[in-house]
Each structure stands twice: as C-alpha cells, then as structure tokens.
Amino acid sequence: MSPSRPRATKAVIPAAGLGTRFLPATKATPKEMLPVVDKPAIQYVVEEAVAAGLRDVLMVTGRNKRALEDHFDRAHELELLLAERGDEDRLARVRASSELCAMHYVRQGDPLGLGHAVLCARAHVGDNAFAVLLGDDLMDERDPLLSRMLDVQQQYGGSVVALMEVDPAHIHQYGCAAVNLTDEDDLVRIVDLVEKPKAEEAPSNLAVIGRYVLAPQIFDVLAETRADGRGEIQLTDALRQLAATGSGGPVHGVLFRGRRYDTGDRSDYLRTIVKLACERDDLGPDFSSWLLEYVEKELAPRLRGA
Numbered sequence: 220m221s222p223s224r225p226r227a228t229k230a231v232i233p234a235a236g237l238g239t240r241f242l243p244a245t246k247a248t249p250k251e252m253l254p255v256v257d258k259p260a261i262q263y264v265v266e267e268a269v270a271a272g273l274r275d276v277l278m279v280t281g282r283n284k285r286a287l288e289d290h291f292d293r294a295h296e297l298e299l300l301l302a303e304r305g306d307e308d309r310l311a312r313v314r315a316s317s318e319l320c321a322m323h324y325v326r327q328g329d330p331l332g333l334g335h336a337v338l339c340a341r342a343h344v345g346d347n348a349f350a351v352l353l354g355d356d357l358m359d360e361r362d363p364l365l366s367r368m369l370d371v372q373q374q375y376g377g378s379v380v381a382l383m384e385v386d387p388a389h390i391h392q393y394g395c396a397a398v399n400l401t402d403e404d405d406l407v408r409i410v411d412l413v414e415k416p417k418a419e420e421a422p423s424n425l426a427v428i429g430r431y432v433l434a435p436q437i438f439d440v441l442a443e444t445r446a447d448g449r450g451e452i453q454l455t456d457a458l459r460q461l462a463a464t465g466s467g468g469p470v471h472g473v474l475f476r477g478r479r480y481d482t483g484d485r486s487d488y489l490r491t492i493v494k495l496a497c498e499r500d501d502l503g504p505d506f507s508s509w510l511l512e513y514v515e516k517e518l519a520p521r522l523r524g525a
C-alpha cells in the first residue's frame with residue numbers, strides 16, 4: 220500500500236542558543252559555527268537534512284548569529300580569489316555550503332526555550348508535517364535515521380521522534396519516553412514523555428535525541444504550553460500533550476542504533492572531532508597514527524604513573 224500523505228519537505232533547525240558552555244569561544248562566534256574538523260557543526264546538520272530529501276531549511280537564530288547566514292551564502296570575493304589561483308578544490312568546498320538547499324532565517328527574539336524556537340517556525344512551515352534537527356547532535360551519515368522517520372510519518376501520519384537507549388545514569392540529560400512496542404523492530408508507539416527526569420523517576424532508558432518529524436498541530440499545543448520552572452517552553456511537554464490527546468495523530472518513536480556524536484559540551488565535542496578526524500580518508504591515516512603514538516608513548520605512561 221503506497222502512503223497517500225505527502226512526505227515532509229521542510230526542516231527547522233533551532234540555532235538561537237547562547238553556547239555558554241563554550242565561552243569564551245562563543246563570545247563573538249555562534250556555537251553552531253565551531254569547527255568539527257574543517258566544517259562548522261551546523262553544516263553537518265544541514266547536509267543531513269538535504270540527504271534525507273529536505274531542501275527547504277529554516278534556521279531559528281538570534282542576536283550574534285550573522286555568521287550563520289554568511290556561511291550558507293555566496294562569498295564572491297573569496298570565490299574569485301580561489302578561482303584566480305586555480306584552487307579548484309577549495310573553491311568547490313567554499314561553494315558547496317551555499318548551494319546545499321534553500322535557506323531561510325527567522326529570529327527568536329526571546330530565549331524562551333526549544334518549544335518556543337519551534338513555534339517561531341509556524342508561519343514558514345504552515346499546515347504541513349516538518350522535521351526539526353537539533354544542532355548539538357550529529358548523526359553519522361552512514362546510519363540514516365531521518366529518512367526512516369520521514370517514511371514513518373508519511374505512512375502513519377502524526378509525529379515521530381528519534382529515540383536511543385542510554386545508560387540510565389544519563390537519562391536526566393534527555394527527554395525520556397514511555398512506549399508500547401509495535402510489530403516493527405525499530406518502531407515504538409509513544410504513550411508518555413518526560414523532560415529530563417531523575418533516574419529513579421524515568422519511565423525507561425529511551426532518550427529523545429535531537430531529531431523530530433512533527434505534525435503541524437504541534438503549533439497550537441506549543442502556543443498553549445506553559446514555561447517550565449526555568450522559564451522555557453519545552454518541546455517535550457507539547458509532544459507529551461499530542462501523545463496524550465491523539466489530536467495530531469499518533470506519536471511514534473524510531474529507535475536509533477547507529478553512531479551519534481554529541482557536540483553539546485566540551486568533552487563530547489573533543490571526542491567527536493577525534494573520532495571524525497580518524498575516519499576521514501584524507502586526514503585520517505596521518506592523524507590516527509599520530510594519535511596512536513601519542514597515546515602509547517605519552518599518555519599511557521603518564522596515566523599509569525598517576
């Protein structure tokens with residue numbers, strides 16, 4: 220049976236956060252622009268959206284985020300210079316970021332949380348299902364998640380969130396889902412959601428990771444959702460409401476078992492860079508053998524001596 224619903228075509232990427240965990244690097248530079256090897260983190264996320272067939276991307280930005288718009292725009296002077304030098308390789312890489320897809324921007328004037336950032340996309344998204352990608356989570360391009368989520372949304376309607384099993388000791392860092400199993404191995408039906416529960420109160424060890432495909436009914440719910448104790452409107456709370464009432468169709472979870480890289484804090488960011496650098500065809504062999512030598516000759520003896 221071929222699904223009658225159209226597949227979602229728009230992606231929303233919230234990028235208004237202050238990036239305080241990376242200060243002072245993020246004093247004058249958006250955290251989304253911090254490089255992961257040689258591309259800003261945000262470019263991986265936009266490329267993931269495009270790879271899943273989403274060719275219309277709305278970024279929800281704020282003050283101090285102009286570098287984001289510049290990055291995805293043409294850079295005529297730079298391109299001319301590289302062309303004159305015959306540096307075709309770099310020219311292609313510079314152009315690539317401006318030719319990915321149709322980029323749009325809206326500002327989130329007040330820092331009222333993820334739910335509010337998504338609500339800022341309402342006019343652009345209209346009455347269609349749409350994807351949300353959070354910039355702190357990078358998904359390995361070899362382990363497609365978003366296309367599966369878009370397929371599920373097209374087949375069943377409603378909303379879809381990405382879930383991953385985590386160590387129960389870490390569940391307090393995530394939204395957490397209570398689920399019912401379905402006939403499909405990677406698909407569950409969400410019955411409840413709770414934002415950042417204490418380990419002993421968590422309904423499962425299934426964490427919401429930063430990918431969502433949302434029914435447009437989420438906007439009405441978000442508009443009514445109260446801010447939490449920290450003054451933030453949580454997307455998790457609005458999804459919980461959708462799951463409870465069924466008003467926007469079912470809420471499904473796709474279980475992700477692939478490789479995910481976290482760039483949200485300094486340690487995770489460093490791990491991400493080391494892993495991705497080791498796997499690169501161009502830089503990987505050299506960097507990996509340096510790393511091995513560094514670990515064996517300097518780090519291991521130091522740690523053993525400690």
Ligand code: G1P
Pocket residue numbers: 333353355356392393394395414415426427428429453454455483
């Ligand atoms: C946000 C969401 C949370 C989700 C997480 C995934 O939290 O509110 O439900 O589990 O992203 O990365 P944040 O990490 O922005 O605090």
